[in-house]
Amino acid sequence: MQQDAAVQEKGKIMWTGDLRASALAAALGMGLAMTAVPTQAQEDTIKVGVLHSLSGTMAISETTLKDAMLMLIEQQNAKGGLLGKMLEPVVVDPASDWPLFAEKARELIEGEGVAATFGCWTSVSRKSVLPVFEELNSILFYPVQYEGEESQRNVFYTGAAPNQQAIPAVDYLKDQGVERWVLAGTDYVYPRTTNKILEQYLKDSGVAAEDIMINYTPFGHSDWQTIVGDIKAFGSAGKKTAVVSTINGDANVPFYKELANQGIEATDIPVVAFSVGEEELAGLDTGPLVGHLAAWNYFMSADTEANDEFIEAWHAFTGDEDRVTNDPMEAHYIGFNMWIKAVEMAGTTDADAVIDAMIGVSVPNLTGGYSAMMPNHHITKPVLIGEIQDDGQFETVYETAGLVPGDAWSDFLPDSKPLISDWRLPMNCGNFNTETGKCGSAM
Amino acid sequence: MVRVFRSLVIIAGLFQMMMLGPSYGQTSDEGTLRAEMARLAGADFDGIADVVTSLASIGDPEAAPLLRALRGGDIYWRKSDRLVVRAEKIPGRLLRLFDPLTGETLEDVKKRTIKKVKVNNTLRRSIDTALGTLTLRSPDRATRLDAAGQVFRNRDPATLPALDAALVDEADAQIAGIMRDARAAILLNDATADPAETRSAIERMVARGDPAARNILAGLDTRDPTLAAAAQDGIAAIDRSLRLWGYAQNIWQGLSLGSVLLLAAIGLAITFGVMGVINMAHGELVMIGAYTTFAVQEVIRASAPGLFDMSLFIAAPLAFLVAGLVGICIERGVVRFLYGRPLETLLATWGVSLILQQAVRSIFGPNNREVGNPSFMSGAFELGGLTITWNRLWIILFALAVFVFLLFVMKRTMLGLQMRAVTQNRAMAANMGIRTGWVDAMTFGLGAGIAGLAGVALSQIDNVSPNLGQSYIVDSFMVVVFGGAGNLWGALAGAFTLGIANKFLEPFSGAVLAKVLVLIFIILFIQKRPRGLFALKGRAVEG
Numbered sequence: 001m002q003q004d005a006a007v008q009e010k011g012k013i014m015w016t017g018d019l020r021a022s023a024l025a026a027a028l029g030m031g032l033a034m035t036a037v038p039t040q041a042q043e044d045t046i047k048v049g050v051l052h053s054l055s056g057t058m059a060i061s062e063t064t065l066k067d068a069m070l071m072l073i074e075q076q077n078a079k080g081g082l083l084g085k086m087l088e089p090v091v092v093d094p095a096s097d098w099p100l101f102a103e104k105a106r107e108l109i110e111g112e113g114v115a116a117t118f119g120c121w122t123s124v125s126r127k128s129v130l131p132v133f134e135e136l137n138s139i140l141f142y143p144v145q146y147e148g149e150e151s152q153r154n155v156f157y158t159g160a161a162p163n164q165q166a167i168p169a170v171d172y173l174k175d176q177g178v179e180r181w182v183l184a185g186t187d188y189v190y191p192r193t194t195n196k197i198l199e200q201y202l203k204d205s206g207v208a209a210e211d212i213m214i215n216y217t218p219f220g221h222s223d224w225q226t227i228v229g230d231i232k233a234f235g236s237a238g239k240k241t242a243v244v245s246t247i248n249g250d251a252n253v254p255f256y257k258e259l260a261n262q263g264i265e266a267t268d269i270p271v272v273a274f275s276v277g278e279e280e281l282a283g284l285d286t287g288p289l290v291g292h293l294a295a296w297n298y299f300m301s302a303d304t305e306a307n308d309e310f311i312e313a314w315h316a317f318t319g320d321e322d323r324v325t326n327d328p329m330e331a332h333y334i335g336f337n338m339w340i341k342a343v344e345m346a347g348t349t350d351a352d353a354v355i356d357a358m359i360g361v362s363v364p365n366l367t368g369g370y371s372a373m374m375p376n377h378h379i380t381k382p383v384l385i386g387e388i389q390d391d392g393q394f395e396t397v398y399e400t401a402g403l404v405p406g407d408a409w410s411d412f413l414p415d416s417k418p419l420i421s422d423w424r425l426p427m428n429c430g431n432f433n434t435e436t437g438k439c440g441s442a443m
Numbered sequence: 444m445v446r447v448f449r450s451l452v453i454i455a456g457l458f459q460m461m462m463l464g465p466s467y468g469q470t471s472d473e474g475t476l477r478a479e480m481a482r483l484a485g486a487d488f489d490g491i492a493d494v495v496t497s498l499a500s501i502g503d504p505e506a507a508p509l510l511r512a513l514r515g516g517d518i519y520w521r522k523s524d525r526l527v528v529r530a531e532k533i534p535g536r537l538l539r540l541f542d543p544l545t546g547e548t549l550e551d552v553k554k555r556t557i558k559k560v561k562v563n564n565t566l567r568r569s570i571d572t573a574l575g576t577l578t579l580r581s582p583d584r585a586t587r588l589d590a591a592g593q594v595f596r597n598r599d600p601a602t603l604p605a606l607d608a609a610l611v612d613e614a615d616a617q618i619a620g621i622m623r624d625a626r627a628a629i630l631l632n633d634a635t636a637d638p639a640e641t642r643s644a645i646e647r648m649v650a651r652g653d654p655a656a657r658n659i660l661a662g663l664d665t666r667d668p669t670l671a672a673a674a675q676d677g678i679a680a681i682d683r684s685l686r687l688w689g690y691a692q693n694i695w696q697g698l699s700l701g702s703v704l705l706l707a708a709i710g711l712a713i714t715f716g717v718m719g720v721i722n723m724a725h726g727e728l729v730m731i732g733a734y735t736t737f738a739v740q741e742v743i744r745a746s747a748p749g750l751f752d753m754s755l756f757i758a759a760p761l762a763f764l765v766a767g768l769v770g771i772c773i774e775r776g777v778v779r780f781l782y783g784r785p786l787e788t789l790l791a792t793w794g795v796s797l798i799l800q801q802a803v804r805s806i807f808g809p810n811n812r813e814v815g816n817p818s819f820m821s822g823a824f825e826l827g828g829l830t831i832t833w834n835r836l837w838i839i840l841f842a843l844a845v846f847v848f849l850l851f852v853m854k855r856t857m858l859g860l861q862m863r864a865v866t867q868n869r870a871m872a873a874n875m876g877i878r879t880g881w882v883d884a885m886t887f888g889l890g891a892g893i894a895g896l897a898g899v900a901l902s903q904i905d906n907v908s909p910n911l912g913q914s915y916i917v918d919s920f921m922v923v924v925f926g927g928a929g930n931l932w933g934a935l936a937g938a939f940t941l942g943i944a945n946k947f948l949e950p951f952s953g954a955v956l957a958k959v960l961v962l963i964f965i966i967l968f969i970q971k972r973p974r975g976l977f978a979l980k981g982r983a984v985e986g
Binding site for chain 1: 515564654655661663801809811813823830833834904905910913953954
């Protein structure tokens with residue numbers, strides 16, 4: 001790099017101007033970050049923490065959840081609040097930065113004194129805040145489907161465990177005659193664990209190793225030519241083939257575009273995805289994707305009165321008739337109502353009392369049934385398989401007969417097979433080993 | 444149980460069709476069709492499958508519009524009288540109802556008054572088969588071509604009589620070829636077929652030689668050992684040729700990845716390569732180009748939907764201007780105070796990149812925005828064993844065009860001459876009367892504008908979200924450093940080398956490791972040749 005005297009001279013003279021520019025930049029950035037924080041500070045309210053990224057890579061998914069929480073709190077306040085007090089949302093922005101999640105969680109609990117926190121999306125952000133919630137003994141509601149293998153006293157998992165999403169989806173495809181499987185995922189803990197569970201499950205049910213292809217791609221992968229080509233070749237072995245996709249968020253869009261461009265239709269090789277919902281499809285021309293599948297516990301298209309009301313309230317709250325609803329939003333809806341009910345039963349927002357009261361609480365979900373909190377801090381949910389329609393919605397083509405209870409420790413992984421979780425006395429343990437009879441796994 | 448029932452229905456349909464024989468494709472009594480159609484109201488998947496099979500076995504092409512609408516998910520039934528209708532969305536959150544067979548308009552209703560007849564993948568497949576059979580003798584060439592392809596794909600033995608009948612009359616060589624392929628595929632799906640016919644069918648599939656043919660041969664279920672051996676030999680032959688085509692496909696995909704890298708990096712080759720500014724906001728300029736494309740498409744969708752295919756041609760110059768202006772603002776507002784201080788430049792432009800990201804997030808929202816592909820950029824065509832997607836082909840051409848444009852500006856225009864003069868010796872250039880500040884701004888603006896152009900192309904293959912730029916910034920620096928800073932040809936060679944290397948590594952090592960290996964390779968390469976592939980020589984280098 002060349003530097004000559006004139007330029008350096010110029011740089012020195014203008015140093016003050018430069019300072020001013022960076023100050024301006026900093027002020028601008030702060031101004032943007034501040035807009036999300038509500039300014040009212042009432043006396044004698046119950047504070048509810050909302051810990052979702054409003055900037056950075058995860059903002060795409062998490063901003064919606066922040067809005068959903070604000071709506072739920074507003075609705076509860078319209079109904080008279082909780083224990084005679086108004087609820088006050090405290091929104092912070094952990095900016096998709098995992099260590100920052102822990103700092104912000106501490107700020108919420110210690111600084112703001114929130115009674116409960118609703119938040120996190122990625123597993124790594126959840127793992128980052130776990131010690132904080134444990135140390136300060138507060139409550140976290142985690143609304144996203146995840147890889148399981150965890151049960152923590154201070155956390156309530158309202159999203160799906162692998163047995164509430166992945167395994168029923170594979171069962172459905174097997175029923176449709178699929179014999180060859182591509183397990184494609186983004187390279188991080190959720191896809192790796194889920195695929196390990198699925199691989200074992202498929203092998204147990206008699207699928208040969210050469211009929212399973214496993215493929216990982218980096219975050220935000222955008223060049224799918226080779227992988228789609230490989231899938232096409234793998235699918236030309238004379239057996240019906242399907243792709244089970246744990247590809248995360250954004251990378252799905254170019255993946256589906258490449259599938260469509262290379263002429264792979266759902267009638268040839270269907271793709272069932274666990275991370276693609278209404279929100280992800282909103283940024284996509286869904287015409288070529290019709291028939292590809294997703295497994296969730298809720299679809300916006302669910303034909304129930306509760307869901308119609310929820311969607312109507314959502315549109316009114318956001319002032320946008322085109323905003324979609326999705327599965328993690330329903331998880332927050334369930335989790336929030338469970339928390340309200342548990343606090344009412346306990347008569348206090350004290351964490352220990354609420355944690356004990358939570359188990360066994362049952363509230364309506366949006367698909368026409370009830371979801372209950374189980375002793376392992378996971379909930380019961382129906383599992384729905386939907387096909388993508390050309391309007392970006394899912395049409396339910398299969399639904400489990402009853403509710404599926406979430407299993408914290410998978411039965412298809414050797415290490416977690418003997419583990420169970422029960423937060424009631426006398427066990428009061430998240431990873432009780434039935435072989436050794438002791439709390440705490442020897443993993 | 445259900446499956447047994449379904450195959451019984453199919454067999455029944457087969458018999459019915461055989462008996463119809465030569466009269467196939469004749470019109471039937473409209474009442475029969477209407478009676479079948481009425482059964483769709485409230486039917487479950489098995490019930491609908493049943494209706495589709497009998498519509499196919501009636502063999503009346505009049506049923507085609509109904510089946511097409513059913514596949515598209517446009518068939519509903521009215522809750523009041525269970526009348527089966529086709530519905531289309533019209534403004535005002537209403538649906539307009541039509542008669543599915545005649546297309547006659549009925550009325551406009553609210554969504555709540557009708558219920559959808561749902562279809563799933565299994566049903567879509569049988570509808571495709573039925574449609575294929577019904578339209579094999581359509582007077583329209585494109586419909587027939589489509590139908591033949593459909594029959595080939597589904598290879599349902601029940602379609603054989605209709606296929607044979609259509610084959611007799613088919614005059615078009617291409618369609619007849621596909622029909623013969625389809626016939627062979629069906630015979631290979633039928634364990635009771637005559638061995639001699641099966642043998643010639645195997646030969647036909649081997650001659651076809653694509654993955655679909657391989658799939659059919661691999662699925663052949665026969666007790667005859669010589670036939671099984673022939674099929675195995677055929678598969679081996681196809682595999683051999685597919686492997687060769689695989690290398691060609693790798694090169695093609697490498698060129699395509701290279702063109703994306705080139706587009707992302709070529710603007711940086713100006714700002715970083717020529718001016719020496721470490722511009723961390725380069726990715727965000729690409730993003731601004733992509734959002735400009737989105738905005739242009741929104742305007743076109745709202746005001747002149749007919750022009751949609753032209754949207755990219757309108758977006759390209761606009762994206763160049765918008766990104767270029769933002770670039771000039773960055774240069775005038777921040778970068779010019781920091782020339783010669785690379786570390787501060789890096790930090791300041793990093794800050795600018797965060798501000799731009801959050802600004803876009805505040806204006807357009809954090810979600811992905813839908814940027815449509817114009818029709819000429821959708822789909823793919825086959826070239827021998829290569830699958831070439833149109834969007835990738837256009838992007839390669841676009842990248843090369845941008846490269847030539849940039850080369851022209853640098854070598855043949857006054858601005859280019861002044862740019863080179865200023866970057867080679869600023870003091871001398873200033874003494875010759877060149878306004879160096881103005882040239883700096885223009886150079887930076889040119890690099891930024893090119894980044895905007897890259898955004899237009901990338902909007903076609905990647906997400907348009909505020910994070911778009913971040914994923915390209917590292918790759919861009921990689922290309923410029925590898926190719927040699929300050930040299931456009933270096934960027935070209937660097938981009939294509941890295942693209943092809945990546946694509947040859949990917950099948951063996953996986954996408955994650957391929958990226959790592961490429962990075963390691965660059966680090967080692969830079970140790971050997973610190974100035975990249977094409978190092979600048981002469982006085983300009985000694986700064």
